Amino acid sequence: MDITDIRRQFPILERTMCDKPLVYLDNAATMQAPQRVLRAIEEAYTRRRANVHRGVHTLSQEATDAMEHSREVARAFLNATSIEEIIFTRGTTEGLNLVASSYGQLLDEGDEVIVTAMEHHSNIVPWQLLARRRGIVVKVVPIDAEGRLCLDAYKQLFTPRTRLVSVCHASNVLGTVNPVAEMAAIAHSHGAVICVDGAQGAPHTRIDVQALDCDFYALSSHKMYGPTGIGILYGRRELLEQMPPYQGGGEMIGHVSFAGTTWADLPYKFEAGTPDYVGAAAFASAVEFINEVGIDNIATHEHDLLVHATEQMLTIPGMRIFGTAPGKCGVISFLIGNAHHYDTGLFLDKMGFAVRTGHHCAQPLMDVLGIEGTVRASFGVYNTYDEVDSFIAALRRIAPILNQ
Ligand code: C6P
Numbered sequence: 564m565d566i567t568d569i570r571r572q573f574p575i576l577e578r579t580m581c582d583k584p585l586v587y588l589d590n591a592a593t594m595q596a597p598q599r600v601l602r603a604i605e606e607a608y609t610r611r612r613a614n615v616h617r618g619v620h621t622l623s624q625e626a627t628d629a630m631e632h633s634r635e636v637a638r639a640f641l642n643a644t645s646i647e648e649i650i651f652t653r654g655t656t657e658g659l660n661l662v663a664s665s666y667g668q669l670l671d672e673g674d675e676v677i678v679t680a681m682e683h684h685s686n687i688v689p690w691q692l693l694a695r696r697r698g699i700v701v702k703v704v705p706i707d708a709e710g711r712l713c714l715d716a717y718k719q720l721f722t723p724r725t726r727l728v729s730v731c732h733a734s735n736v737l738g739t740v741n742p743v744a745e746m747a748a749i750a751h752s753h754g755a756v757i758c759v760d761g762a763q764g765a766p767h768t769r770i771d772v773q774a775l776d777c778d779f780y781a782l783s784s785h786k787m788y789g790p791t792g793i794g795i796l797y798g799r800r801e802l803l804e805q806m807p808p809y810q811g812g813g814e815m816i817g818h819v820s821f822a823g824t825t826w827a828d829l830p831y832k833f834e835a836g837t838p839d840y841v842g843a844a845a846f847a848s849a850v851e852f853i854n855e856v857g858i859d860n861i862a863t864h865e866h867d868l869l870v871h872a873t874e875q876m877l878t879i880p881g882m883r884i885f886g887t888a889p890g891k892c893g894v895i896s897f898l899i900g901n902a903h904h905y906d907t908g909l910f911l912d913k914m915g916f917a918v919r920t921g922h923h924c925a926q927p928l929m930d931v932l933g934i935e936g937t938v939r940a941s942f943g944v945y946n947t948y949d950e951v952d953s954f955i956a957a958l959r960r961i962a963p964i965l966n967q
Pocket of ligand 1: 591654
């Protein structure tokens with residue numbers, strides 16, 4: 564893997580920030596997009612702008628073909644069995660809301676949904692909304708001191724009323740990668756289905772929904788070197804067939820009449836309205852970029868950076884790292900002594916480093932950790948050892964000032 568060549572494909576990495584070279588370490592929030600994705604967006608607007616699935620004219624056909632090509636690329640990336648199982652969404656959040664809203668209608672008062680203490684708000688609030696609407700009960704798997712799920716506690720949460728488990732593939736705060744296949748087997752043995760929040764899984768690790776044996780898998784394109792505003796929800800076909808539509812409108816119907824309306828076949832039943840066909844087409848370019856570099860190479864590179872950065876950071880007096888589970892992904896949440904995360908982030912920004920600060924949309928996890936927020940550095944394929952070293956040097960410089 565030639566990082567110099569990879570970096571050349573990302574024009575934004577040439578930017579300076581406060582007169583310093585930009586070091587972009589906020590990849591868990593949003594990744595940068597390579598030239599080919601930018602070109603795909605431009606081409607869609609300049610050469611193929613027309614509504615999809617509606618026109619007989621050539622432009623519309625071409626736009627439709629580009630979107631449907633992307634669906635096939637997503638299918639292959641996830642190893643789903645058919646394109647009927649691939650639904651375009653606005654992102655992970657919408658994918659999870661779709662499952663909660665639609666599959667949720669198949670649940671009854673008193674049915675139970677299991678989530679975990681390390682979930683993003685996107686995988687908590689939709690279930691809480693469902694609890695208000697339908698009286699379901701939300702149960703929470705605790706975590707241990709390293710930030711791993713307590714699997715024994717998970718097993719004990721199941722009752723005959725457990726209908727669904729929803730868990731993140733990887734935590735956006737702790738970096739913990741959850742044993743999704745094992746959790747799926749346990750859920751299935753109790754007759755429950757499993758939904759995976761793949762926002763932090765899909766960009767960093769090989770996904771095979773058949774091997775994981777998950778029932779739903781949601782992801783966001785913008786966290787995978789792709790355009791914003793588009794994502795994928797994989798759903799097991801038998802379940803999608805049973806589920807009612809999520810939204811009503813054009814595209815999702817078979818026939819509409821005031822006497823009664825029928826739904827379109829999968830996947831269109833879940834794609835009401837004009838989709839983000841530009842984003843959908845450009846998403847294919849992002850996946851092709853990942854495939855070309857190789858997801859295993861990406862994972863290895865990010866892991867090496869993670870190990871190097873963690874070792875170095877721990878030599879800084881007062882450094883506290885949250886999330887130390889073996890096999891974690893390239894996310895480091897930390898605090899320096901009692902310094903406020905926001906102050907640390909501001910100092911780093913002035914030195915050219917883009918990191919995220921705050922609760923990372925995981926306030927229940929912050930409560931468990933007993934903190935308000937952290938600083939978070941997260942890696943992408945274009946990050947280098949030199950960048951990590953300069954980041955460590957910056958932390959070393961600011962640590963004594965922050966800890967005064
Ligand atoms: N986490 C972060 O900085 P959307 O916003 O729909 O693309 O993704 C939501 C989401 C869901 N689950 C997990 C585990 C996530 O990390 C995210 C997004 C960003 O950590 C923005 S809060």
